[in-house]
Amino acid sequence: MFSRRTIAAFLFTVTVALGVSCGKQETATPAGPVWKPSGNEGNVTGVISFTGAVPAPSKLDMSNDSKCEGENFLDDVVVKDGKLQNVFVYVKSGLPQAAFETPTNDVTLDQKGCKYVPRVLGIQTGQPLRIVNSDTTNHNIHPVPKVNREWNESQLAGQGPIIRKFSKPEVMIPVKCNQHSWMMAHIAVLSHPFFAVSDASGAFTIKGLPPGEYEIEAWHERYGAKTAKIKVAEKTDAKADFTFDGSVAYQPGSLKAQPAMMIP
Amino acid sequence: MSEEIQALPQIKKPATFIGKYVFSRDHKIIGLQYFFLALAAALAGTLMSLLIRLRLAWPQERWPLLEMIFPNGFSDGLMKPEFYLAMVTMHGTMMVFMVLSVAPQSAFGNYFLPIQIGAREMVFPRLNMLSFWLTFASFVVLIAALFVAGGAPIGGWTFYPPLSAIASAGPGQGAGADLWLVSIGVFCLAAFLGSINFIVTTLTRRTKGMSLMRMPLTCWGWFTTACISLLAFPVLLVAGLLLFLDRNFGMSFFKPAGLVVTGQVIEGGGGSPLLWQHLFWFFGHPEVYLVIIPVMGVISHVMATFARKPVFGHRAMVTAMLAIGALGFLIWGHHMFVSGMNPRLGLAFSVLTLVIGVPSAVKTFNWLGTLWGARIRFTTPMLFAIGFVSLFVSGGVTGLVLGQMALDMVFHDTYFVTGHFHMVMGVAAVFGIFAATYYWFPKMFGRMMNETMGKLHFWLTFAGVYAIFVPFHLLGIAGHPRRYADTLWFDFLKPLEPLHIFITIAAFVTAAAQLIFAGNFLLSLRKGARAGDNPWEATTLEWTVATPPPMENFAGRLPVVHRGPYEYSTPGAAKDYSMQTESLD
Amino acid sequence: MKICELKLVIHSPLPTPHSPPPLPTLMSRLLAIAIWLTAIVTAGLFAWSKWRLPESVAAHSAMIDHQFKITLAVIGVGFLLAHAALGYVVWRYRAKDGERASPSQGNARVEFILAGCVAVVFIALAITGQRVWARLRLNQAPPGAVQIEAVAQQFVWNFRYPGPDGKFGRTDPRLYRDADNSIGARPGPLGLDPNDPLGKDDIVTPTLVAPANRPISLSLLSKDVIHDFYVPALRMKQDAVPGMKINIHFTATREGRYEIACAELCGQFHHQMRAYLDVKSPRDYEEWLKKNGKQ
Numbered sequence A: 001m002f003s004r005r006t007i008a009a010f011l012f013t014v015t016v017a018l019g020v021s022c023g024k025q026e027t028a029t030p031a032g033p034v035w036k037p038s039g040n041e042g043n044v045t046g047v048i049s050f051t052g053a054v055p056a057p058s059k060l061d062m063s064n065d066s067k068c069e070g071e072n073f074l075d076d077v078v079v080k081d082g083k084l085q086n087v088f089v090y091v092k093s094g095l096p097q098a099a100f101e102t103p104t105n106d107v108t109l110d111q112k113g114c115k116y117v118p119r120v121l122g123i124q125t126g127q128p129l130r131i132v133n134s135d136t137t138n139h140n141i142h143p144v145p146k147v148n149r150e151w152n153e154s155q156l157a158g159q160g161p162i163i164r165k166f167s168k169p170e171v172m173i174p175v176k177c178n179q180h181s182w183m184m185a186h187i188a189v190l191s192h193p194f195f196a197v198s199d200a201s202g203a204f205t206i207k208g209l210p211p212g213e214y215e216i217e218a219w220h221e222r223y224g225a226k227t228a229k230i231k232v233a234e235k236t237d238a239k240a241d242f243t244f245d246g247s248v249a250y251q252p253g254s255l256k257a258q259p260a261m262m263i264p
Numbered sequence B: 001m002s003e004e005i006q007a008l009p010q011i012k013k014p015a016t017f018i019g020k021y022v023f024s025r026d027h028k029i030i031g032l033q034y035f036f037l038a039l040a041a042a043l044a045g046t047l048m049s050l051l052i053r054l055r056l057a058w059p060q061e062r063w064p065l066l067e068m069i070f071p072n073g074f075s076d077g078l079m080k081p082e083f084y085l086a087m088v089t090m091h092g093t094m095m096v097f098m099v100l101s102v103a104p105q106s107a108f109g110n111y112f113l114p115i116q117i118g119a120r121e122m123v124f125p126r127l128n129m130l131s132f133w134l135t136f137a138s139f140v141v142l143i144a145a146l147f148v149a150g151g152a153p154i155g156g157w158t159f160y161p162p163l164s165a166i167a168s169a170g171p172g173q174g175a176g177a178d179l180w181l182v183s184i185g186v187f188c189l190a191a192f193l194g195s196i197n198f199i200v201t202t203l204t205r206r207t208k209g210m211s212l213m214r215m216p217l218t219c220w221g222w223f224t225t226a227c228i229s230l231l232a233f234p235v236l237l238v239a240g241l242l243l244f245l246d247r248n249f250g251m252s253f254f255k256p257a258g259l260v261v262t263g264q265v266i267e268g269g270g271g272s273p274l275l276w277q278h279l280f281w282f283f284g285h286p287e288v289y290l291v292i293i294p295v296m297g298v299i300s301h302v303m304a305t306f307a308r309k310p311v312f313g314h315r316a317m318v319t320a321m322l323a324i325g326a327l328g329f330l331i332w333g334h335h336m337f338v339s340g341m342n343p344r345l346g347l348a349f350s351v352l353t354l355v356i357g358v359p360s361a362v363k364t365f366n367w368l369g370t371l372w373g374a375r376i377r378f379t380t381p382m383l384f385a386i387g388f389v390s391l392f393v394s395g396g397v398t399g400l401v402l403g404q405m406a407l408d409m410v411f412h413d414t415y416f417v418t419g420h421f422h423m424v425m426g427v428a429a430v431f432g433i434f435a436a437t438y439y440w441f442p443k444m445f446g447r448m449m450n451e452t453m454g455k456l457h458f459w460l461t462f463a464g465v466y467a468i469f470v471p472f473h474l475l476g477i478a479g480h481p482r483r484y485a486d487t488l489w490f491d492f493l494k495p496l497e498p499l500h501i502f503i504t505i506a507a508f509v510t511a512a513a514q515l516i517f518a519g520n521f522l523l524s525l526r527k528g529a530r531a532g533d534n535p536w537e538a539t540t541l542e543w544t545v546a547t548p549p550p551m552e553n554f555a556g557r558l559p560v561v562h563r564g565p566y567e568y569s570t571p572g573a574a575k576d577y578s579m580q581t582e583s584l585d
Numbered sequence C: 001m002k003i004c005e006l007k008l009v010i011h012s013p014l015p016t017p018h019s020p021p022p023l024p025t026l027m028s029r030l031l032a033i034a035i036w037l038t039a040i041v042t043a044g045l046f047a048w049s050k051w052r053l054p055e056s057v058a059a060h061s062a063m064i065d066h067q068f069k070i071t072l073a074v075i076g077v078g079f080l081l082a083h084a085a086l087g088y089v090v091w092r093y094r095a096k097d098g099e100r101a102s103p104s105q106g107n108a109r110v111e112f113i114l115a116g117c118v119a120v121v122f123i124a125l126a127i128t129g130q131r132v133w134a135r136l137r138l139n140q141a142p143p144g145a146v147q148i149e150a151v152a153q154q155f156v157w158n159f160r161y162p163g164p165d166g167k168f169g170r171t172d173p174r175l176y177r178d179a180d181n182s183i184g185a186r187p188g189p190l191g192l193d194p195n196d197p198l199g200k201d202d203i204v205t206p207t208l209v210a211p212a213n214r215p216i217s218l219s220l221l222s223k224d225v226i227h228d229f230y231v232p233a234l235r236m237k238q239d240a241v242p243g244m245k246i247n248i249h250f251t252a253t254r255e256g257r258y259e260i261a262c263a264e265l266c267g268q269f270h271h272q273m274r275a276y277l278d279v280k281s282p283r284d285y286e287e288w289l290k291k292n293g294k295q
C-alpha cells in the first residue's frame, strides 16, 4: 500500500520535472490551404531615401581580439547618394488566409572580420538558416527573440555551418555575439515570402504579390518602422517609397535604475 | 529483560520481490540502494571529468566518435565551450551531491548505524524509504537536465545568479537550469528527512549498555552529520526555491535592477546576487563537513581494527567532530572574500577558518597516535585509511593559504582552489568510501574481496590522485583561473598546456584503475571466499551478527553492550580484541 | 540476560581463523617509502622555482608575496612533519606474529600541548594575513588617485574615464548600445546620457590605460552577471557584481601591456573574456587622454 503511495510521489516529482522542461516547447503554426500563385501577381518596388546628416562612420575597437582581421566600421546606417541600405520591407497585413510553402533553400548568415554579413536578413518560418564562421576566431550566435525560442550556441574557428530554423513569425529578432559585443544583426521571420531588404542603392523589390490591398512596413535598425498602404492590381507592379529622417534618431525610453550599493 | 525484548513487535516480512528489494523498508536494503546509486553517480561523474580533461588537454582536437554520443555537445568533432561548462557543472553536482553526500552517510550510515548501536531498524522505516526514492528521483531529474533543449546548465555547481537566474544568460540556463534546481530541491528534502531518521534512531534506539561514549566513532560521525544536514539542507532548499521563483514566476530575490543581458533589459530589481552566495555557502560550507565527517568516523573505525589498538583519544575525536560540525556553520564567508562582501566582514571569517584547522589537526594527531605503537595489518581497507590521512593533510594545509584574505585574493577561483578541495573533500572522501567498501563488503555480501586486486587498486589510485591534483595547485600558483574551457586565449596560460596534458593522462590512468575495483567488486560478489561473521577480528556489534545480517539484524534478541567500541590488545585478555558484547567478568 | 548473550555467541559461528595479509614487512616498507616520496616530490614541486606566482607590477605585491612565503613555509613544515610521522609509524609498527599492540588509549596532555601549538601558529598566520588585507582593502584610495570605472559584461570589459571635469556623467541601462564601441560613441556600450553635460568628456574604451606609479582607484560594475576583475600581474582579484559598485585601488609600477582576465564564471566564453591593462609613462598617459578626450 505504502509502495503505491511512494510510486505516486515519485511519479509526481518526475512529472513536475518533465513538465518544467517541456513547458517551453513550441507548437507548430497552424496551416490553412496551401497558397498557389495564380499567374496574375504583381511586384512591389520602391526606394528608401535618407534625409538629414549621415552619421560619421565610427571605427570599432576590436583590440581585445587580435584574430578579428581588418578594420571594422559601424555599418548600421549605410547611405549612398541619399539612399538608405539595409532597410527591411515586408507585407505586414492584408494577405489571404493561406499557408505558404516553406522554401528548402537556406539563407546564409556569415561571420567575417568579426561582423555579420548580411546585417539584416529575412527568412521564412521553417526555412533553414545557415550560419557560417569564416573567421579564425570563436563566435557565439545569440538571437534574442520575444516569440520564438531563444538559443545561444558557440561556433568555434574551424567549425562547420550551424543550421537552425525559426518556427514562428517575428519581426525583428536581434542577433548578437557576446564575445564581440559590437556584432549585431537582425533577422525577420515571416510566414510568407513577401519581404525584401534594400540594397546599396536603396532599392527593394517584393515579388509575386497577389492582387489586393496591403499594409507594408519598412524597418530600420536605427530609425524604427514606417508603414504605407498599397494596392496591387492584377499583373501590375505597385510602388512604395519611404524616407527616413536622420535627425530623429530612435530613442528608447529610460529605465530608472536603483542607485548602486557602495562598497569602500 | 528478556520479556522486554520479546515484547518488541514483529516487523512484517515483505513477501514480494518489490517489497523486499525495491520499496523496501529494511535499512540494510535501503543502504545498499543508496550505495549502488552513489556508484552509478560516481561512474557518471568520472566520465564527465574525463570529458572535461579531454578538452583541457587537447582543446582543438576533433572527436567525431564522441560527437555521435553527444550530438549537441560537439560540432564537427570540436567540443563546444558550453558543453565543457555543462560537464563541469554536472560533474561537480554529481560528485558533491549524488556521490559524497550519499555514499558515506546515507549508504553506509543506513546499513550500519542501526546494527552498530544494536537496533533492529531505523525509527521511521517508511520515511527512510521515501528519502531514498526522493534521492533517486533527484538523480533522474539531474540526468534529464542533460537532454533538454540547450543542454545542462553551465553555471557551475555553485549556481551563482544572475547567471543562473536568467535563461538568456547562456546555453543550458533555460530548461536545464530549472531541472537542476528541481533536482537539488528534491535532494535537499530527501537529505533533510533522512537526517531526522538518523538523529532519532541514534538517540532512542541504542541497546542496553550502549552509552553515547560507547558508540563507535562511525556512529558519532553519522550523528554529527545528521545534525549538520538537518540545519544545512533546508537553507539550500529555500534558496533554490527562491531562485526558482526568480526564474519562472517573475520574482526578483537575486536580481538587481537594470540588468541587461545581450542587449535585453531584464525586468525586476531590488534583489541581491550576494544573497544567494550567503545562503548557498551557509549550506555549502557545512556541506563539505557533512561529506568528510562520516568519512572521518569510518577511517577511525577501520584504523582501530587494523592497528589492533584503541583509537587514540576517543573523547577528543568525538569533541573534534562536534567542534568541526559546529564551527562549520560560522565560516561560510571564506568563500566570499572577494565577492563584494564588506571587506571588514572577512576578518572574522578568516580567523574562524584557521581556527577550524585546530580540531582537524587534532584528528590527524589522533590518527597518527592510533598508529603509534600499533601492530598494523596492511589490508586493503587499511591502506585506503592511511592514504586518506595523507590526502587529508595535503589538502588541509592549503586551506591555510586560502583562509587568509590577502592570499585568497590571489588564489580565489584558480586551480589552487580546485586542487585544495579535490584533495581534502573529493578524493579524501573517495578514499574513505573505498576503505568502507573493502571493510564492510564481507558483512554486506558475505564474501571477501580479493586482496591482490584491492592492493593494486590502492597503489594506482594513490599515485594517480597525487599526479592529478598536485599539478592543479601548480596551475593555480601560475594564475590559471578555474572553469576555463581552454588555455588558448591568454598568453599567461599558454605555457601551462603541457601540464594539462600530463594531468589528463594521469586522470585517464587513474580512471582506468577504477576498473580494477569494479572487476574486483563483481568478481568477489560471485566468487569471493566466504566470509565468517567477524573476518577482521573486530569488536563492534556489526561483527556479532550473522553474515550477511538477517532481517531485523539480531534475530529477535537485542545484544547487551559491556564495553567501549575499540578494546583491542587489552593486556591479559585471551584474544587481542574484546567484542562489545563480551561481559567484563 | 546471560542466556540471551550465550545464544548470540552460539549463534555466530566461530570467527574464521585470521590469516594476516601476506608480506606485512614488504607492505609496510613500500607504503612508508611511498608516503615519504610523495611528500618530498610534492614539497619539491611547490618549492621549485618554475612554479612561482606570475611576475608582478603592483606596488603592493611584495607584501602579498612575503605573506605567501611565510605561509608556504609553515604549511610545508606541517605537511612534511605529518608525512614523516605517517611514514614512520607505517614503517615501524607493522604486525608481527604473536605481538600485541600497545593498549594506549591516548594522552590528553600531549594532545593539549600539540593542539595549543597548532592554534597559536594558525592564529598567528591569520593575524599577519589580516594585516596585509587591511593595508590593501580597508583604506580609501589616496587623494589624487586616478579615477577609472570598469564595467563588465558578457564577455567584454569596458573602462570609463571621467575626462577633464573629473566627474562621470549619467548612464542608463536602456541606452546601452554595444553595437558602437568606438571611443567617442554616445551613448555607447555604457549608455552615456547624451543630455548630461558631465558625460560629454567621458572616455570609454575596451583597454584599461593607466599611468605608472600613480595610485589608480577603480570602481567595478557589471551590466549582466557576476564577473571578476583579475589581473595576474597585479596580484589582484575582485568580483564585479551587478547592482553594486565596488572600489579597489592599486599602483602599477612598470610600463607595459598586461592581460586582464575574468575569474568568475560568467557564461560560455568566460575563458575568453580578455582585455589589456596598458601601463604608460605619465607623459604618454596624458597624451593618450588628450588624444581621445577631444570628441
Ligand code: HEM
Pocket: B046, B049, B050, B052, B053, B088, B089, B091, B092, B093, B095, B096, B100, B155, B156, B157, B158, B418, B421, B422, B425, B426, B427, B430, B468, B481, B482, B483, B484, B507, B510, B511
Ligand atoms: C577522476 C577524478 C577527478 C578528476 C580528473 C576531476 C577533474 C575535475 C576538473 C578538471 C574540474 C574542473 C575544474 C575547474 O575548471 O574548475 C573539476 C571540478 C570539480 N570537481 Fe572534479 N575531478 C575528479 C573527481 C572529483 C571528485 C571525487 C569530486 C568530489 C568532491 C569532485 C568534485 C568537483 C567539483 C565540486 C568541481 C567544481 C565544479 C564547478 O566548478 O562547479 N571531482 N573536477
Ligand SMILES: [Cu+2]
Pocket: A114, A138, A139, A140, A177, A178, A179, A180, A183
Ligand atoms: Cu563573435
Ligand SMILES: [Cu+2]
Pocket: C152, C153, C154, C155, C226, C227, C228, C262, C263, C264, C265, C266, C270, C273
Ligand atoms: Cu566574465
